[in-house]
Amino acid sequence: MRITKQIMQVDNKTIIISGASRGIGRATALLLAQQGANVVITARNVIELKEVESEGQGKIVAVPGDVSSEVDMERVVQTALDRFGRIDVVINNAGYGVFKNVDEISVDEWDALMATNVKGTFVLTKAALPTLKAQGAGHIVVVASDVAKRTFAGGSLYTASKYAQEAFMGALRKEVRPFGIKVTGVYSGLVDSHFHAKGHGHETSQNWLKNEDMAESMLFIISRPAHVVIDEFMVHPLEQEY
Numbered sequence: 304m305r306i307t308k309q310i311m312q313v314d315n316k317t318i319i320i321s322g323a324s325r326g327i328g329r330a331t332a333l334l335l336a337q338q339g340a341n342v343v344i345t346a347r348n349v350i351e352l353k354e355v356e357s358e359g360q361g362k363i364v365a366v367p368g369d370v371s372s373e374v375d376m377e378r379v380v381q382t383a384l385d386r387f388g389r390i391d392v393v394i395n396n397a398g399y400g401v402f403k404n405v406d407e408i409s410v411d412e413w414d415a416l417m418a419t420n421v422k423g424t425f426v427l428t429k430a431a432l433p434t435l436k437a438q439g440a441g442h443i444v445v446v447a448s449d450v451a452k453r454t455f456a457g458g459s460l461y462t463a464s465k466y467a468q469e470a471f472m473g474a475l476r477k478e479v480r481p482f483g484i485k486v487t488g489v490y491s492g493l494v495d496s497h498f499h500a501k502g503h504g505h506e507t508s509q510n511w512l513k514n515e516d517m518a519e520s521m522l523f524i525i526s527r528p529a530h531v532v533i534d535e536f537m538v539h540p541l542e543q544e545y
């Protein structure tokens with residue numbers, strides 16, 4: 304009985320999700336909207352973003368933008384405030400991977416990935432923080448990866464970005480806890496999103512986590528009672544050794 308009640312606690316909460324045009328972010332937006340949350344989504348692909356909005360039965364608002372742009376992320380936050388008057392949860396999810404050996408990575412590839420995965424997490428979090436602090440409550444979720452805690456050949460750029468998110472969260476958590484703000488790192492293994500080179504739905508990814516598994520994880524994380532914070536959430540497909 305208690306569990307059912309708590310799972311419904313996202314009802315009418317205002318939740319911002321970056322990288323919600325497809326993959327994990329899209330599935331999370333749709334599930335949270337279905338559970339009654341007011342969801343503000345952002346990403347660069349306007350057509351895909353608007354499709355998610357139209358599937359949200361009036362509970363999803365699309366604000367196109369690049370997560371590394373301060374102007375764009377301030378617009379996302381302002382839209383949430385104008386429409387719903389508060390912000391309960393910010394899910395920093397936008398991100399992508401480049402998997403090459405160090406001597407094959409261009410400086411432009413390095414800068415672009417860091418701008419999305421690391422700077423983007425900072426920019427959206429910074430835009431929302433004054434509101435969360437003034438409320439004396441809020442929840443910042445960062446979709447990192449299990450490679451925020453381990454490395455592999457060919458993963459220098461991507462793992463560096465995820466380790467950076469991990470360090471960012473660690474310091475942020477200490478800064479914002481006195482303001483009643485929760486910080487959760489999500490560390491997942493392989494997810495059958497659009498992230499991987501072989502694309503969504505490939506035969507090699509059929510036993511991986513589904514986008515919907517990640518959405519349910521997100522719902523669980525953000526629907527805990529006010530006094531409970533999940534600092535770290537690690538999840539893998541059973542077939543993946545970690």
Ligand SMILES: NC(=O)c1ccc[n+]([C@@H]2O[C@H](COP(=O)([O-])OP(=O)(O)OC[C@H]3O[C@@H](n4cnc5c(N)ncnc54)[C@H](OP(=O)(O)O)[C@@H]3O)[C@@H](O)[C@H]2O)c1
Pocket residue numbers: 321322323324325326327328345346347348349351368369370371396397398399400419446447448449490491492493494495496497498499
């Ligand atoms: N899939 C996995 O196996 C896996 C495992 C661990 C962690 N993750 C993490 O999960 C997060 C979500 O990825 P996913 O697996 O769902 O991949 P995905 O299906 O490719 O979705 C990535 C999302 O990020 C958005 N995005 C990328 N660059 C952006 C930018 N500059 N500004 C705004 N949005 C941007 C994309 O939208 P636009 O292109 O429209 O901007 C898209 O909505 C990422 O942070 C990724 O590192 C994934």
